[in-house]
Amino acid sequence: MTQDLRLAIAAELSRSRSRTALLTGAVDDDDLTRQHSPLMSPLVWDLAHVANQEELWLVRDVGGRDPVRGDIDELYDAFKHARRDRPALPLLNPAEARAYTAQVRDKVLDVLDRVRFDPAERLLDGGFAFGMIVQHEQQHAETMLATHQLRTGPPVLTASPAPAAETAMKDEILIEAGRFVMGTDTEPWALDNERPAHTVDVPAFWIDAAPVTNGDYLAFMDAGGYDDPRWWSERGWAHRQNANLQAPLHWIRDHNGWLRDRFGRIDTVRHDEPVVHVCYFEAEAYAAWAGKRLPTEPEWEKAARFDPATGRSRRYPWGDDPPGPRHANLGQRHLGPASAGAYPDGASPQGVHQLIGDVWEWTSSGFHPYPGFAAFPYREYSEVFFGGDYRVLRGGSFGTDPAACRGTFRNWDHPIRRQIFSGFRCARDAA
Numbered sequence: 001m002t003q004d005l006r007l008a009i010a011a012e013l014s015r016s017r018s019r020t021a022l023l024t025g026a027v028d029d030d031d032l033t034r035q036h037s038p039l040m041s042p043l044v045w046d047l048a049h050v051a052n053q054e055e056l057w058l059v060r061d062v063g064g065r066d067p068v069r070g071d072i073d074e075l076y077d078a079f080k081h082a083r084r085d086r087p088a089l090p091l092l093n094p095a096e097a098r099a100y101t102a103q104v105r106d107k108v109l110d111v112l113d114r115v116r117f118d119p120a121e122r123l124l125d126g127g128f129a130f131g132m133i134v135q136h137e138q139q140h141a142e143t144m145l146a147t148h149q150l151r152t153g154p155p156v157l158t159a160s161p162a163p164a165a166e167t168a169m170k171d172e173i174l175i176e177a178g179r180f181v182m183g184t185d186t187e188p189w190a191l192d193n194e195r196p197a198h199t200v201d202v203p204a205f206w207i208d209a210a211p212v213t214n215g216d217y218l219a220f221m222d223a224g225g226y227d228d229p230r231w232w233s234e235r236g237w238a239h240r241q242n243a244n245l246q247a248p249l250h251w252i253r254d255h256n257g258w259l260r261d262r263f264g265r266i267d268t269v270r271h272d273e274p275v276v277h278v279c280y281f282e283a284e285a286y287a288a289w290a291g292k293r294l295p296t297e298p299e300w301e302k303a304a305r306f307d308p309a310t311g312r313s314r315r316y317p318w319g320d321d322p323p324g325p326r327h328a329n330l331g332q333r334h335l336g337p338a339s340a341g342a343y344p345d346g347a348s349p350q351g352v353h354q355l356i357g358d359v360w361e362w363t364s365s366g367f368h369p370y371p372g373f374a375a376f377p378y379r380e381y382s383e384v385f386f387g388g389d390y391r392v393l394r395g396g397s398f399g400t401d402p403a404a405c406r407g408t409f410r411n412w413d414h415p416i417r418r419q420i421f422s423g424f425r426c427a428r429d430a431a
Contacts, residue, residue, distance in 0.1 A: 002116075002117055005117060005126070005127050006112055006113070008127075009112060009127050009130045009131070009134075010109065010112060012130075012131075012134045012403055013105070013108070013109075013112075013130070013133075013134060016134050016137040016138050016141070016401070016403070017101075017105065017137070019137075019138070019141045019332065019401070020047065020050060020101075020137060020140075020141055020144070023043070023141060023144040023145060023148065023157075024043055024044070024046075024047050024094075024098075024144070026148075026156040026157055027043070027151070027156055029093070029094045031043070031151065031153070032044040032047075032094045033087075033091075033093070033094065034087075034151075035084075035086070035087045036147055036150045036151040036152075037147070037150040037419065038083065038084040039083060039084075039150075039417075039419050040083060040143070040146065040147045040150060040419070041083050041086050041143075041147075042086060042087055042091070043144055043147055044091060044092070044093070044094055044097050045076070045086045045089075045091055046140045046143060046144050046147075047094075047097045047098070047101060048072070048075075048076055048091065048092045048096075048097040048100060048101070049076040049078065049140065050101070050136065050137045050140050051097070051100050051101035051104045051105075052069075052072065052073065052076040052104075053076075053133065053136055054104050054105070054108055054133050054136075054137070055067070055068050055069070055104045055107075056073070057129055057132065057133055058108045058111055058112075058129060058130065058133055059104060059107045059108060059111060061123070061129070062111055062115060062123065062124065062129050062130075063107065063108075063110075063111035063114075063115070065107060065111070068100070068103055068104055068107065069100060072092065075089050075090070075091060079380060112130065122376060122377070123377055125188070126188035126189070127188070127189075128188065128189060129377075131188065131189030131403075132189070132191070132377070134189075134403050134404075135189065135191070135403055135404040138400075138401035138403050138404040139404055141332075141399075141401065142397070142399040142400055142401070142404075142421070145332060145399040145421075146399070146419050146420060146421065148263055149250070149262070149263055149419070150419060151264075152264075153264065154264055155263055155264030155265050156263075156264070157263050157335060158335075159332065159333065159334050159335045160333070160334060161334065162273075162329055162334035162336055162337060162338035162339070162342065162398070163329075163334075163338050163339070163342040163343075164272075164338075164339050164342060165272060165339040165340060165341035165342050166341060166342060166343075166344050167341045167344040167353075168341065169209050169210050169340055169341045169353065170209045170351065171208070171209060172206040172207065172208055172209060172428075173206065173207055173208075173209050173303070173350050173351050173352050174204065174205075174206055174350075174430060175202070175204065175205055175206070175207060175299070175302060175303050175306075175350060176204050176308070177201075177202065177203050177204040177430070178201070178202065179199050179200065179201045179202075180199070180200060180202065180301075180302045180305070180306040180313055181197050181198070181199055181200075181312070181313045182197070182198055182199070182200045182298055182301050182302070182305075182313070182370070182408075183195055183196060183197045183198055183370050183408055184196075184197050184408045185197040187315070187406060187408060189403075190406070190408060190409075191381060191382070191409075192373065192374065192375055192376045192377075192381060192382050192383075193367075193369065193370070193373070193381070193382035193410050194370075194408040194409060194410060195370065195373070195374075196370060196371075196372045196373070198370055198371050198372065200298045200302075202298050202299060202302050203429070203430070204429075204430035204431075205295070205299055205427050205428065205429055205430055206427060206428050206429075206430060207295055207299065207300075207303050207352060207425065207426075207427045208292075208425035208426050208427070209351060209352055209353055210274070210340035210341065210353045210354055210425065211274035211275070211337075211340065211354055211358060211359055211361060211423050211424065211425045212274065212275055212283075212286065212423065212424055212425055212426065213271060213272055213273060213274055213275060213340050214269050214270060214271050214272075214273050214274075214275050215271030215272065216275070216286075216290075217248070217275040217278070217286060218258070218269070218271065220285075220286045220289050220290070221247060223289065225285060225286065225289050226240065226245060226246055226247075226285075228289075230288075231285040231286075231288040231289040232281065232284070232285045232288075233281065233284060233285075235281065235415075236280075236281030236282075236284055236285055236415075239279075239281050239415075239416055240281065240282075240285075243416070245279075245281075245282065248260075248275055248276065248277045248278045248282070248418070249277035249278075249418040249419065250262065250277055251269065252266065257269070262335060262336055263335055270339070272339040272340055272341075273336065273337045273338070273339055273340070274337040274340065274354070274358050274359045274423045275359075275423050275424075276336070276337055276359045276397075276421055276422065276423050277418050277419070277420075277421070277422065278418060278422060278423060278424070279415060279416050279417055279418045279422070280294075280362045280391045280415035280416070280417075280422075281415055281416065282418075283362045283422075283423075283424035284362075284364075286424075286426075287424075287426045290426055291428070292426035292427060292428045293364065293426065293427060293428060294362055294363055294364040294424060294426065294427065295361075295363055295364065295425065295426070295427035296363060296364050296365050296427075297363045297364075297365035297392045297394065297410075298365075299363075299427055300355075300361065300363050300394045300395070301313075301394065301407065301408070303348060303350070303352045303355065304316075304317050304348060304352070304355040304356070304394070304395070304407050305317070305348075305407040305408075306348075306349075307349045308349060308350065309349060313407070314407060315406055315407055315408075316346075316356060316406065316407050317346060317347060317348035317349075317352065317355050317356060317407065318345060318346050318347065318348075322402060323346075323356060323357070323402045323405070326343065326345040326346070327343060327345055327346035327356070327357075328343055328346045328354070328356040328357035328358075328396075328402075329342070329343065329354075329357040329358045329398045330356070330357040330396060330398065330400055330401065330402050330405060331400070331401045331402055332398065332399050332401075333398070334398055335398070336398060337358040337359055337397075337398055337423070338354075338357075338358055338398075340353070340354065341353060342354070343357075355394075355395050355407075356395050356396055356405060356407070357395070357396050357397065357398060357400065357405070358395075358397060358398055358423070359395075359397050359398075359421055359422060359423030359424075360393040360394070360395060360396065360397045360400075360411055360420060360421055360422045360423065361393060361394050361395045361422075361423060361424050361425055362391055362393055362422060362423075362424040363391065363392045363393065363394060364391070365391065365392045366387070366390060366391060366392070367385055367386060367387075367388065367390040367391070367392050367410070367412040368386055368387065369382070369383070369386050385412060389414055389415070390412040390413060390414060390415075391412065391413065391414075391415050392410055392411070392412050393411040393412065393413060393420075393422060394409070394410065394411065396409065396411075397420075397421035397422075398421065399421050400421075
C-alpha cells in the first residue's frame with residue numbers, strides 16, 4: 001500500500017510539473033519575465049515560487065535536508081510582495097528558475113523514496129504534504145493560465161474544442177429542505193478550510209440546472225441590465241460605474257454583435273456556453289434581474305453532494321469516483337467552458353449539471369471557517385483570509401486540475417475580480 005501511494009504521488013508530481021512546463025515553455029523569455037497585468041505575477045515568478053514552496057515543505061520540512069536556495073525565500077514569499085511589485089524584484093531569470101525547479105524536484109523524489117507515511121504525523125498521513133504541494137502547483141498553473149488569457153500577441157496554447165451539449169436541460173431543480181453533511185473529515189488531501197465535516201440544515205430552494213450561459217447573460221445586457229441601477233447593490237453599482245463595466249471581460253463589440261478573445265483567438269460568443277469572466281457584482285445584478293439570487297455556499301454544496309436516496313454526501317456530484325473526461329471539463333483539457341448539457345454523466349442525483357468544472361461559480365457567502373476549524377499546516381493558507389472582503393466560489397473551472405477540485409473544495413476572491421475563470425448559477429427560495 002505504501003509503495004502504491006509513492007507511485008501515485010510521483011505520478012501527480014510529474015503530471016503537475018508537465019503542465020507547468022507547458023505553460024512556461026509556450027512563450028519566450030521576454031514573455032516569461034514580463035508582467036501582463038498588475039493583477040498577475042510574471043510567469044517566471046510563479047515558476048520559481050512553486051519550486052520554492054516544494055523545497056520549503058518537502059525538502060526541508062518533510063525531508064530534513066539542507067536548503068537548496070535559502071537566499072531566495074523572501075523573494076518568493078507571496079505575503080511579502082504584492083503581485084504588482086514582483087517584476088521589480090531580483091528574480092531568478094528563466095534559465096535559473098528552470099534549473100532550480102529541476103534541482104528541487106530531484107531532491108523531492110529522493111525524499112519520497114525514503115519517507116515513512118506515519119499516520120501519527122498529520123503532515124505525512126496519506127501523503128498530505130505531497131498532496132498539498134501538488135495542489136499548490138496546480139493552483140498556480142490555473143493562475144498562469146489566467147495570465148496567458150491576459151497576455152497580448154499571437155496565440156500559443158492549443159487544445160481540442162470543448163464538447164457540445166448531449167442532453168436538454170431543465171431550467172431549475174428543487175432541492176428539498178433538510179440536513180446534510182458539509183465539509184469533510186475523510187478526504188486525505190482536503191485543505192484545512194474544507195474541514196471539519198459538520199451538519200447543516202438547509203431550507204428548500206430551487207437552483208439552476210446549469211450555469212448561466214452567454215445567451216442568458218446577453219438577454220440581461222440587451223434589456224439594459226448594465227445601465228439600470230435597480231438590479232445592482234449599492235457597492236456593485238458604484239463598481240460598475242467606476243470600472244465602466246459593459247460586458248464580461250474579454251468580450252468585444254462589433255457591428256454584428258459580440259465577439260470574445262480567448263487566449264489570443266477572436267471568435268463569436270457562443271450562446272450555449274456558460275458565461276465566464278464576470279465578477280460577483282455582475283452575477284448578483286443578473287440574478288436580481290432574473291428574479292433570483294446567488295446560492296449560498298451550503299446550498300451549492302448540498303446541490304453538488306447530497307444524495308437523497310442514501311442520505312449521505314458524495315465526494316463529487318456523480319459519486320465517489322475521481323473525475324474523468326465524461327464527468328467534467330477540468331485540467332485544461334479544453335481552453336474554455338463546454339456547452340450546457342455536455343456532461344450528463346457528471347450530473348448530481350437530483351439532476352443538477354456541471355457543478356464541477358467549466359467555470360468557478362460565485363456564491364453569496366463570505367469566506368468564514370467551519371465550526372471547529374483548526375489551521376493546518378499553516379495559518380496563511382486560509383485563516384488570515386477569513387472575514388475579509390471575499391466571496392466564496394465553488395466547483396472549479398476548465399483550468400482547474402482534478403487534484404485541486406472536489407465537492408468540498410473552497411475558493412475565494414474579491415467581488416470585483418474578473419480575470420479568474422468565474423461564472424455563476426442562480427437560486428431562489430422554494431417559497
